[in-house]
Amino acid sequence: xxxxxxxxxxxxxxxxxxxxxxxxxxxxxxxxxxxxxxxxxxxxxxxxxxxxxxxxxxxxxxxxxxxxxxxxxxxxxxxxxxxxxxxxxxxxxxxxxxxxxxxxxxxxxxxxxxxxxxxxxxxxxxxxxxxxxxxxxxxxxxxxxxxxxxxxxxxxxxxxxxxxxxxxxxxxxxxxxxxxxxxxxxxxxxxxxxxxxxxxxxxxxxxxxxxxxxxxxxxxxxxxxxxxxxxxxxxxxxxxxxxxxxxxxxxxxxxxxxxxxxxxxxxxxxxxxxxxxxxxxxxxxxxxxxxxxxxxxxxxxxxxxxxxxxxxxxxxxxxxxxxxxxxxxxxxxxxxxxxxxxxxxxxxxxxxxxxxxxxxxxxxxxxxxxxxxxxxxxxxxxxxxxxxxxxxxxxxxxxxxxxxxxxxxxxxxxxxxxxxxxxxxxxxxxxxxxxxxxxxxxxxxxxxxxxxxxxxxxxxxxxxxxxxxxxxxxxxxxxxxxxxxxxxxxxxxxxxxxxxxxxxxxxxxxxxxxxxxxxxxxxxxxxxxxxxxxxxxxxxxxxxxxxxxxxxxxxxxxxxxxxxxxxxxxxxxxx
Amino acid sequence: xxxxxxxxxxxxxxxxxxxxxxxxxxxxxxxxxxxxxxxxxxxxxxxxxxxxxxxxxxxxxxxxxxxxxxxxxxxxxxxxxxxxxxxxxxxxxxxxxxxxxxxxxxxxxxxxxxxxx
Numbered sequence: 001x002x003x004x005x006x007x008x009x010x011x012x013x014x015x016x017x018x019x020x021x022x023x024x025x026x027x028x029x030x031x032x033x034x035x036x037x038x039x040x041x042x043x044x045x046x047x048x049x050x051x052x053x054x055x056x057x058x059x060x061x062x063x064x065x066x067x068x069x070x071x072x073x074x075x076x077x078x079x080x081x082x083x084x085x086x087x088x089x090x091x092x093x094x095x096x097x098x099x100x101x102x103x104x105x106x107x108x109x110x111x112x113x114x115x116x117x118x119x120x121x122x123x124x125x126x127x128x129x130x131x132x133x134x135x136x137x138x139x140x141x142x143x144x145x146x147x148x149x150x151x152x153x154x155x156x157x158x159x160x161x162x163x164x165x166x167x168x169x170x171x172x173x174x175x176x177x178x179x180x181x182x183x184x185x186x187x188x189x190x191x192x193x194x195x196x197x198x199x200x201x202x203x204x205x206x207x208x209x210x211x212x213x214x215x216x217x218x219x220x221x222x223x224x225x226x227x228x229x230x231x232x233x234x235x236x237x238x239x240x241x242x243x244x245x246x247x248x249x250x251x252x253x254x255x256x257x258x259x260x261x262x263x264x265x266x267x268x269x270x271x272x273x274x275x276x277x278x279x280x281x282x283x284x285x286x287x288x289x290x291x292x293x294x295x296x297x298x299x300x301x302x303x304x305x306x307x308x309x310x311x312x313x314x315x316x317x318x319x320x321x322x323x324x325x326x327x328x329x330x331x332x333x334x335x336x337x338x339x340x341x342x343x344x345x346x347x348x349x350x351x352x353x354x355x356x357x358x359x360x361x362x363x364x365x366x367x368x369x370x371x372x373x374x375x376x377x378x379x380x381x382x383x384x385x386x387x388x389x390x391x392x393x394x395x396x397x398x399x400x401x402x403x404x405x406x407x408x409x410x411x412x413x414x415x416x417x418x419x420x421x422x423x424x425x426x427x428x429x430x431x432x433x434x435x436x437x438x439x440x441x442x443x444x445x446x447x448x449x450x451x452x453x454x455x456x457x458x459x460x461x462x463x464x465x466x467x468x469x470x471x472x473x474x475x476x477x478x479x480x481x482x483x484x485x486x487x488x489x490x491x492x493x494x495x496x497x498x499x500x501x502x503x504x505x506x507x508x509x510x511x512x513x514x515x516x517x518x519x520x521x522x523x524x525x526x527x528x529x530x531x532x533x534x535x536x537x538x539x540x541x542x543x544x545x546x547x548x549x550x551x552x553x554x555x556x557x558x559x560x561x562x563x564x565x566x567x568x569x570x571x572x573x574x575x
Numbered sequence: 576x577x578x579x580x581x582x583x584x585x586x587x588x589x590x591x592x593x594x595x596x597x598x599x600x601x602x603x604x605x606x607x608x609x610x611x612x613x614x615x616x617x618x619x620x621x622x623x624x625x626x627x628x629x630x631x632x633x634x635x636x637x638x639x640x641x642x643x644x645x646x647x648x649x650x651x652x653x654x655x656x657x658x659x660x661x662x663x664x665x666x667x668x669x670x671x672x673x674x675x676x677x678x679x680x681x682x683x684x685x686x687x688x689x690x691x692x
Contacts, residue, residue, distance in 0.1 A: 017607035018640045024595050024603075059632050087639075109639035110588060113595065 007031045007124060008049060012042035012068065013057040013086060018109065022055060022086070025113050029120065039063030043071050046081075053123055055107065058087040058098060066101040073102035080130035082123035144175060147205055155212030158183040159190065162383060164376040166350040177204035178317050178371040179246075181212055183219045184383075186422070186439035189255060191219050191228070192375050195248040195290070196267060196317035203244055207291070210235050211246065221419045222439045225252040225261050226302060229290065233298045236291030245291035249315050253307075255380035259468075260305045260313060265289045268318055268333065273346055275310040280340050304472040306465050307377040312346050314353075317371040323357050331360050350374050397429040399502055402492035409482045412450060418442055421489060428493055430502055430560045437541050438558070444538070445508045445554060446487070451475060453510030453552055454485040485511040496559070503543075504558045514550030580689060583682050588645030589690065601691050607644050608686065611637065611679055618656070618675065622668045630668055631660030637675075644686075649678045 009031050013019040023033045034049045036042040040063040042056060054072065058065040069083050085103045087094075098106065105119060160167055160182045169180050177197035184190050193215055197204035211232050218228045229250060236246055247266030254260070264270055266289030269282040286301040293299075307313075323331040336353070344352050350372070357370060403424060407417060421442055426435045451457045455478045461467040488509040495502050538545050544557040580586065593600045614637040621629035638653035656671040 015636060015640050016610050017603055018643055020599070020603055020606055021592070021595070021643050024599065028595055059636060110642040110645070113591070 005124065007053060007120070008034065008051040009120070010034045010036060010042065010045055010049065010051040010054045010056075012036035012039065012045075012054070012060065012065070014038055014060045015057070018057070018086070022111060022116075025111060025116055026055075026120075028113075029117055031120070039065060039068035042068045043075075046072050047075065052081075052127055053120060054081060054083045055086055056083055056103075058085050058094070066097055069098075069102040078134060080127055080134075082127055084119060084123070147202065148175075151205060151209060151212070154209050155179065155181060155216075158216065162190070164190075164378045164383060165192070165373065167371075167373040168350075168354055169371050169373075175201055175205055177208075178319070179208045179211065180371060180373050181215050182373075182375070183216055185219055185252075186222045186436045187443060188380055188436065188440070190253045190375070190383075191215070191225065192251045192253070192313075192315065192373060193248065194250075194267065194315045194317065194371065194373055195246045196319075196371070197246045198244050203241075207236060207240050207244060207246060210239065211290075218419075222422050222435075222443075223419050224416055225250055225263060226300060227416060227419075229263055229265075229300045229302075230295065230298060233290045233293065233300075234295045237294060237298075240291045245289045247289040247317070249285075251313055251315070251375060253313075253375060253377065255378065255383070258307050258309070258377060260307050260377070262303050262305060262313075263287060263300050265300065268316060268321055270316070271314040271340060272305065272307070273312040273314065273340070273349065274308075275312070275346055276308060278343070281305075304469065306468050309377055309379055310346070312349075312374055312376045314349075315373045315375075319370045320353070320357055320372060323361050323370065325360050326362070331357055335360070346376075397427050399428060399493060399495035399499055403490070405489040405491075406486055407489075408486050409484055412454060412485065412487065413479055413482050417489065418446060421491070425491065425493075425504065428502060428504070431504065431558075434541075434560065441538060441541060441556065441558070442506070445506065445556065446489075448554075449487045449508045449510040449512075450479075452515070453512030454482070454487060455479060456512060487511075501559065501561050504560075506556045506558070507553065509549075509553040512552050514552035517547040517551040580685055583646065583648050583678070583685055585645035585647050592645070604644070604686050604690055607640060608683055610640060611683070614640070615672075615676055615679060618672050621660075622665065622672055625665055627660045627663045627665050629660075630665065631657050634660055646678075646682050649675065649682060652678055 009026050011019055011022050011026065011033055012035070013022065014037050019035060019037070023035060026033050034045050034051055036045045038060045042054070042060075042065075043063070045051075046054065054069075056065045056069060060068075065085060065087075069085075072081060072083065082104045083102055084105045084107050085098045086107050086109070087098065095106070104123065107116060107119065158181055159165070160180065162182070162184075165182060167180055169178065170176065177200055179193070179195040179197070181193040181195075182190060195208070195211060197207050214232050214235060215228060218231060223231075229248075232246075232248075240246075245266075248263075249265070249267045249270055250263045251270075252261035260272070262270070262283055264283055264285040265287035266285055269284040272281040272283060274280060283303065283305070286303070287299075321331055321333055321336060325331075335356070339353055339356055340349070342352075353372060354370065405417065405421070407415065411417075418439065422435060422439050425438055425442075426432045431438060452459060455475060457471060457475055457478070461471040461474075488507075490505075490507040490509075492505045493502055538556060541558060542556045543559045544555070547554050592603065596603050614633060617633040618630065618637065621633050634653045634657035638650050638657055641647075641649040641653060652671060652675045656668060656675065659665060659668055659671065
């Protein structure tokens, strides 16, 4: 029973007989008494003994009860220390002053033992409750810190600190539901993901963890933006309660082809700054948020947009647009758009936006929920090379094997075999460090086989912006209605030099009509479509590379450990 | 005697005080009596200085301890003086102070002979 607990109670009264009587009553109730004979002493006794309750006379010499109460409440801070004023002040003004200075109740003279007892018990319960709330709050902070730590281990910074990225994100943003992820792809490109979970606190943070894990895991394995989004959506739909979902945008930057593949699902339109014309394009949300649709019904709309070096994409959660000024007015889209029309240099735009939102909210409720990311299209050479090459590792894994893998039309429509193929190839330890180059090689050969071979697309289309869009819409159209055709992937590996090296043979054959590869090989410098980007790369890493038949079968031979070891330089050779 | 006693003092309250204070009851009464002399001096000083706020405070304080000791007549007189101080009307104050002093003499005598003997 809380009622029987012995408390430490401070009694401050300059009147000796009154103080003596009150002490006797309080002691009779089984409590410990600390005495003070004026306001100043009351404060110092409070600091010294930290009592659970204070009985304070209002009118005292050297600092009266009002001042003492104010000081004590200030010292106590978040901790609730009940103060009962000992007074028979009658006028409303004096009573109000007691409450204003931090008093919680009154006790009038003559003292009544049962009333005093009831009050002590009531405030004791209140204090306990308050303590519990404080403890819960502290516990929550501790838990959030732990959760944050776990989250940081899963959702590390990725490549957010790359030179071409600027971002603003509150350290505890995951508990506000915001998440920002970025990572380099095996082929040298970059994924940027921004998500805004409905709801706050732990539910949002819990949903963010598998999302981050899928994002990083699948990015590293070379999955496409479409596949990663599908996987995240499936996972979120399964684990999140109905009212929770994640508004998101994802960008796939290809620094070689100078394109962005963009998905916007439920977030405000993202802006694409065009450096040459100093204008911007808005890319509106065209998909449902993640975690709403079942796998079958999830149809992310991914737009292919050409970019030039120094063009810049701005992504945000609705935090900026919904920032409020003191009078409650929202920042709004119009203000945001105006910021882009003020002739700022693009390098300044990011901070210009943040400063303006800050200024707008001046005096308004401070909101740390501002999440903003910008990513610039750059020359791939300018990006730091974050592919860690592990050296001197004992090499092992399967060295003698072959694989024959044929995909028919239905599979070609719905399945991307590259992550699987890469996985198999990099089981060879000696090839692990070159997964980036190998992925690029495989991707190049596969997309040539699919797009030019099976789908019969003309690569010359891609030379103009307009044709570029047409190319991709045709690609989608033909792929969706594909009923015949195949791609045959043949891989084999053999050990060389007693297992200290090896030879990987890759061959892609498609059902297409082939092409005049003799002519292409002769006029290599004129070709900017078929293998245009891939050929120099292929030359660098392949010991052999040749076409067969009518040009619908291509062979590549990679020998390690003599593969060129600088992936950045490799990638730079694309153009 | 007992009639005069109950006219000035709350006997039930005093019984309760005895019960609460036990051995320290007489100390409490003596403390009150000593304090009271000081309070009355404060009241007179405030009246001489014509400081109505000080009059109010001193009367308020004395009123409280009188109430605690069961001196209900003294408590009532102090209340009248406190109100006068509060209203800034000090014309009646010297008269009230005199009556407070008289009443205190009476209860002081009653307490000494009935409770400290």
